[in-house]
Amino acid sequence: MTPEKSNSRKHFEEPQRFLYMIDETIEEIQEMQTHSSSVVAVKATQSLTELLDREYATLDEFERDLERNLGALRRANTSHASLFNAMRAIRVNVVDRSTTVADAKELLSEVITRIVEDVQHGKSRAAEKAVSTFTDGECILTHDFSSTVLATIRQAVNRDISITAYVTEARPRYLGRKTARRLAKIEDVEPSLLVDGAVGEVLPRCDRVVLGMDCIVDGKLYNRIGTLPIVATANAVDVPVTV
Structure with missing residues (x-):
């Protein structure tokens, strides 16, 4: 696959960034510094915004890096079902869905936002029902x-x-x-x-x-x-x- 043209990112909107990066998040999950399953899933998902700042010559390179980091985050603590489901949802909804790096990054940003909202709203709905x-x-x-x-x-x-x-x-x-x-x-x-x-x-x-x-x-x-x-x-x- 050939490198993309320099203007391929012109339609990509700058997403929100988070202070914690992927490696730091993996370490935090492994050391159980974060204990709630839903919080772990949210932090792991948000940490993937780090990939939006990286440069990739090809779409294949971006997707390989995404899958590698999804696997690393998932393996950080295999007991968290919410973490596993979030990482799987990102893979299913992002990998093999775009034709350019710019489009794939934009899609990843949208999926991250959607998954975080789903997890947080799910917890809020559960609390509202239980109260x-x-x-x-x-x-x-x-x-x-x-x-x-x-x-x-x-x-x-x-x-x-x-x-x-x-x-x-x-x-x-x-x-x-x-x-x-x-x-x-x-x-x-x-x-x-x-x-x-x-x-x-x-x-x-x-x-x-x-x-x-x-x-x-x-x-x-x-x-x-x-x-x-x-x-x-x-x-x-x-x-x-x-x-």
């Missing part, structure tokens, strides 16, 4: 770190609903501590941090368990390590679980 299940003075237990659960609690408080929340530490990474710190900053929420092994002691005081999720595969819900014993204990003491 209707909360009642004033309710006591809940939650596990690990879920941005959707946090968004739901914020919306509940905005509706003048006060909540008592028990949060598991979620060892070995102690992600529950981050959740507890976030909840402590929300008015009308009383968070209490507890070790994972204390779930059986605390659950009888709770009205229900509220959890986020990573994905659903073949009718099975997958979430962070430690979810199963919490759900099993909740079932044993007749405490409902909301996902």
Whole structure:
């Protein structure tokens, strides 16, 4: 394939740029500095705007680089279904869809924007739907770190609903501590941090368990390590679980 003409980019509009680059995002995902599955998917998707600033002699070169970075981001943490789906959607909607580098870059920019909006709106819709299940003075237990659960609690408080929340530490990474710190900053929420092994002691005081999720595969819900014993204990003491 021959190099493109110098004016091939004249119709390409400059997209929004983000501070984090691909390599930095991969490292952050691998080290689990970002814990929410939806946040990981958004950051990984936005990091691909770095490719819009690179120069490519041919369309093949651009698409090879895109696929290489999609694979690297996807492999950074294979447990995040949202990340996998976002990277797959970019490949399906961008690769083999254009005839010039400029067109491919413009398409990539559009797909990035659309995927980010879809993920963020999906979380907002989930929170809006879940908030209707909360009642004033309710006591809940939650596990690990879920941005959707946090968004739901914020919306509940905005509706003048006060909540008592028990949060598991979620060892070995102690992600529950981050959740507890976030909840402590929300008015009308009383968070209490507890070790994972204390779930059986605390659950009888709770009205229900509220959890986020990573994905659903073949009718099975997958979430962070430690979810199963919490759900099993909740079932044993007749405490409902909301996902």
